[in-house]
Amino acid sequence: MEEPDVESLPRGGFRCRLCHVTAANKPSLDDHLRGKKHQRLENLRALRQAQELRSVFVSGFHKGTPASELSEYFQKVSHPTGGKGKREVLEEVLAQPQHSLGGQKLRVKPRERKEFRYSPPKKQGATRWEQLTPEKLAQTLLQADDVDAQMAQLVRLVEFSEGERRLRHLLVTLFQEVFSEFFPACAVLPFGSSVNGFDVHGCDLDLFLDLEKTKTFQASARGVGLPQCRALAPVPFPVCQAEEEEAGPEPDAHSEDSILSDIDLALATVPEVLELVATVLRKCVPGVHNVQAVPSARRPVVKFCHKESGLRGDISIDNRLALCNTRFLQLCTEADERVRPLIYTVRYWAQQQALAGNPFGGGPLLNNYALTLLVLFFFQTRSPPLLATAARLRELAGRCFTVVDGWDCTFPRDSARLEASGNTETLCSLLSEFFRTFGDYDFAGTVISLREGQALPVPSFLLSEAGTRLKLGPFNLQDPFELSHNVAANVNEKTALRFQRCCCEAAKYCRSLQYQRKSSKGKSWGLGRLLQPGALEAREPGAAHCHITIPLALAALPAHSRQQLCQQEQTTAKSKQSLDQKPTAQAPHGSEGPLDKPRKEQMPAGFEGLPDPGTGKPSPAHEEQPTASSKRPLDHREGDAVSPACKRLKAEGALPPLGDSVTWSCAVWHRVWLGRRRMRRQLRSPEPHPEQEASSLELEEKVSEAIALQEEGGEPSRTEPVLRFTACAQPGGANQQDTRTSLLLSPASEQTGLFQDFAHFLQGFLPRMVERYLGSAA
Structure with a gap:
C-alpha cells in the first residue's frame, strides 16, 4: 500500500513529506515509518485535524473579551444535552443565522482547514549555510549580470554580518578577561573560520588558550614567592580591584584555594589541564553552558555553547599549528581577490552535493579545510599561477624562520612581499577549470602537496623522508606545514569517487551556454543551476556506463608484479563476483569428478574468445582460444562437500602490451551484491585469526558462492544471466608514474537499472580487493 506522505526520489531514494526526512532505500524508509518521530507526528496531525472538525472561527467581539466569556456564550447557544456530541453541537452553532455578544454582532463560520506542516525546533545558533536556502539563493542569483557577480553575491550572503563580528570580538574579550584572572599572562587567540577570511554564518568559534607565559609565571611564583592567580572556589566571577582589597590578601603560591597550587602546568597532562579549563568555563564565564572536555580528539579541546546567541565553540591548549594555518589562509586571501569567491562557491557546491559539510566532525566527507x-x-x-607555493613563500620570507612543533612554518606575514600574479582568468573560467581538473584526478595514486605545488606519485613520495608518516588513503591531501597530516584521511573510496563524478557533471554543465550566459527568460542560469542539490546528477539518471579507477596500476609496479596484477584484476572481476558462469549445485558427499564443469555449449557468443590486444576485437570462436571468462575445472578432494576455499583462475591468454586496452564480455548469473554483509558475518569465525586479513579474498569468494547457492535454492535453474555487460581495462597512460588502471563497464541497453546497483557495488569493492591482494603479496 502506498504511503501518502512518501514521495519517490531519483536514484531509488524516498522522502517523507511529513517529517522532512530522506531515506536511501525501502528498508530505511520502512524503519523511519515505524519510528517514534513519524508515529508522533502522525498522532499530532490527527489531533490537529480533529480539533479543526470541532472548532469554529469567531470575529466581531470587543477587543479584550476573555475566552471564558465566549465559551460560556456558545455553551448557552448550543443547549447541550447529555447525548449530544461535539460534532452535533458545532453544526447547531453554525445553523443559527445570527450571533451577538455584548451588543456586538458576531461573525461565525467554519474553521479553515490547513495542511499540517511540521516545523522542526530551531537549534540554538545557525549551522553552516543554514540561513541560506537553495530557493532563496536561486532567486538572488537571478538578478546578477554574470557568473563573477553571482560569486560575489554568494560571498555577501554567507559571510559574517557586522553584528556577528562584534559578538565574536566581545566573547573573545570576555574569555581573555576571565582566563587572565586565573591564568596570569595567558592569551586567548581566535583561529579558524572566524578570522581566516572564510567566515560563514553560524560557524564555530575556535579559540587557542596559550599558557606558555603562564607556565613561566608559575615557575617564578614558586621560586621567589610572587603573588599567585585568582582562587577558584571562593570567587565565582571576576571581581574589580576594590573588591579584591576588601576580600583580603591574595593566596600565595602554596594556598590550597589557588588553581595553580593544585597543578603544575609544566608537568600536568593534557586531560588535567582541559578539565581545569572546563571548570573555569562552567563556574566563572557568564552565559556559557554545555561545557564538555574532549581529550580524545586529534586536537584535544573543551567544547562550549554561548546561551544567549547559541554560538558554539571550542578551546584548545595545544594547537599552535592552527594559528599558522589561519595566518597562511589570510595571506592567500590578501594575495588575490579571486581566492575568496571561488572557495566559497566550491564549499557551497560540495555541501549541496552531500560531499562535505559534516557539522560534528569525523565521517567520510570532506571538511572545509x-x-x-x-x-x-x-x-x-x-599557468601562470595565481598563488605561490609554500616552498616559494619560505624563500620570500628571507631569514625570518618560524618553527612550530618541529615543522617549518616560515612564510611572509606581510602580503606586500608577495609577487604579483600575471594570471587574468575570470572567476567564471576558473570554476569551470577547477571541475575539469579534478573530474579525472588520481587522488589515491598521488599526494597533493601545497608545499611543492604539484601532485607527487605515491611510489616516489613514499621514498622521501616526509612520506613515511603520512596516512595514505583514497584521497591524499597534505597539509602545507604539518607534512605528516593528510587533511582528507577520513574520506573513503565512495566519497572520493562521488567527488570525481560530481566534478565531471559540473564540468559538463560549465561548458554549456546555460552556465556562461544570463537567461533572458528568467530561468535558472550560471550558479543558480549548479548550486541546487543534486540538480546535475538528476539530469542523466540512466547513465549507460560505469568508470572504476584502480589506484595501483601496472606502470607503477615492478616488472615481475605486473603480470600478477593483471591476473588478479581478471580473477577479482570473474570469480569474486561470479561474472564468468552460473555456479552449479553442490555435489553430493563422496561424489567423484569436478564440482563445476565447463559450460562452453551454454556460453553466449560474446564469451567465445579473448579480444585481440592489438585490435580490441574478439578472436574467432573456432580457434578455441581460452576466453577471459572461462574457468578450469576445480579439483575435488574426497570427502569435501563444497568447493575449495581459493579458486585459482589461470589467465591463459596473452597479456596485452602496457598501454593497450583489453575488453571482456561478461555475464552476471546471481545478484551477489545483495546481502553480502549479513552473509559475511555468518561465514566469518566468531574469533578471528591473525591470518583473517590475508584470507579476505577467499572469504569474499565464499560469500559470493553462498549467496549464489541461496538464491538458486528458491527458484528453478536459470537459462539466462540476470545481467550482461562489457568491461574494458586500460592502464593509466604513457606516463610511467601514473598509478591508475581504468575499468569502463557498459551494460546492455535494456538493463541499465539493474546495472546501476551492480556498478555501485563494484566501485567500492573492486579497488579494495585489488589493494588487499597486493598488500598480501608484498
Whole structure:
C-alpha cells in the first residue's frame, strides 16, 4: 500500500513529506515509518485535524473579551444535552443565522482547514549555510549580470554580518578577561573560520588558550614567592580591584584555594589541564553552558555553547599549528581577490552535493579545510599561477624562520612581499577549470602537496623522508606545514569517487551556454543551476556506463608484479563476483569428478574468445582460444562437500602490451551484491585469526558462492544471466608514474537499472580487493 506522505526520489531514494526526512532505500524508509518521530507526528496531525472538525472561527467581539466569556456564550447557544456530541453541537452553532455578544454582532463560520506542516525546533545558533536556502539563493542569483557577480553575491550572503563580528570580538574579550584572572599572562587567540577570511554564518568559534607565559609565571611564583592567580572556589566571577582589597590578601603560591597550587602546568597532562579549563568555563564565564572536555580528539579541546546567541565553540591548549594555518589562509586571501569567491562557491557546491559539510566532525566527507586547500592547490597549478607555493613563500620570507612543533612554518606575514600574479582568468573560467581538473584526478595514486605545488606519485613520495608518516588513503591531501597530516584521511573510496563524478557533471554543465550566459527568460542560469542539490546528477539518471579507477596500476609496479596484477584484476572481476558462469549445485558427499564443469555449449557468443590486444576485437570462436571468462575445472578432494576455499583462475591468454586496452564480455548469473554483509558475518569465525586479513579474498569468494547457492535454492535453474555487460581495462597512460588502471563497464541497453546497483557495488569493492591482494603479496 502506498504511503501518502512518501514521495519517490531519483536514484531509488524516498522522502517523507511529513517529517522532512530522506531515506536511501525501502528498508530505511520502512524503519523511519515505524519510528517514534513519524508515529508522533502522525498522532499530532490527527489531533490537529480533529480539533479543526470541532472548532469554529469567531470575529466581531470587543477587543479584550476573555475566552471564558465566549465559551460560556456558545455553551448557552448550543443547549447541550447529555447525548449530544461535539460534532452535533458545532453544526447547531453554525445553523443559527445570527450571533451577538455584548451588543456586538458576531461573525461565525467554519474553521479553515490547513495542511499540517511540521516545523522542526530551531537549534540554538545557525549551522553552516543554514540561513541560506537553495530557493532563496536561486532567486538572488537571478538578478546578477554574470557568473563573477553571482560569486560575489554568494560571498555577501554567507559571510559574517557586522553584528556577528562584534559578538565574536566581545566573547573573545570576555574569555581573555576571565582566563587572565586565573591564568596570569595567558592569551586567548581566535583561529579558524572566524578570522581566516572564510567566515560563514553560524560557524564555530575556535579559540587557542596559550599558557606558555603562564607556565613561566608559575615557575617564578614558586621560586621567589610572587603573588599567585585568582582562587577558584571562593570567587565565582571576576571581581574589580576594590573588591579584591576588601576580600583580603591574595593566596600565595602554596594556598590550597589557588588553581595553580593544585597543578603544575609544566608537568600536568593534557586531560588535567582541559578539565581545569572546563571548570573555569562552567563556574566563572557568564552565559556559557554545555561545557564538555574532549581529550580524545586529534586536537584535544573543551567544547562550549554561548546561551544567549547559541554560538558554539571550542578551546584548545595545544594547537599552535592552527594559528599558522589561519595566518597562511589570510595571506592567500590578501594575495588575490579571486581566492575568496571561488572557495566559497566550491564549499557551497560540495555541501549541496552531500560531499562535505559534516557539522560534528569525523565521517567520510570532506571538511572545509580540505576543500580550501584543494582550491589553493588549483590556484598554484594554473599557468601562470595565481598563488605561490609554500616552498616559494619560505624563500620570500628571507631569514625570518618560524618553527612550530618541529615543522617549518616560515612564510611572509606581510602580503606586500608577495609577487604579483600575471594570471587574468575570470572567476567564471576558473570554476569551470577547477571541475575539469579534478573530474579525472588520481587522488589515491598521488599526494597533493601545497608545499611543492604539484601532485607527487605515491611510489616516489613514499621514498622521501616526509612520506613515511603520512596516512595514505583514497584521497591524499597534505597539509602545507604539518607534512605528516593528510587533511582528507577520513574520506573513503565512495566519497572520493562521488567527488570525481560530481566534478565531471559540473564540468559538463560549465561548458554549456546555460552556465556562461544570463537567461533572458528568467530561468535558472550560471550558479543558480549548479548550486541546487543534486540538480546535475538528476539530469542523466540512466547513465549507460560505469568508470572504476584502480589506484595501483601496472606502470607503477615492478616488472615481475605486473603480470600478477593483471591476473588478479581478471580473477577479482570473474570469480569474486561470479561474472564468468552460473555456479552449479553442490555435489553430493563422496561424489567423484569436478564440482563445476565447463559450460562452453551454454556460453553466449560474446564469451567465445579473448579480444585481440592489438585490435580490441574478439578472436574467432573456432580457434578455441581460452576466453577471459572461462574457468578450469576445480579439483575435488574426497570427502569435501563444497568447493575449495581459493579458486585459482589461470589467465591463459596473452597479456596485452602496457598501454593497450583489453575488453571482456561478461555475464552476471546471481545478484551477489545483495546481502553480502549479513552473509559475511555468518561465514566469518566468531574469533578471528591473525591470518583473517590475508584470507579476505577467499572469504569474499565464499560469500559470493553462498549467496549464489541461496538464491538458486528458491527458484528453478536459470537459462539466462540476470545481467550482461562489457568491461574494458586500460592502464593509466604513457606516463610511467601514473598509478591508475581504468575499468569502463557498459551494460546492455535494456538493463541499465539493474546495472546501476551492480556498478555501485563494484566501485567500492573492486579497488579494495585489488589493494588487499597486493598488500598480501608484498
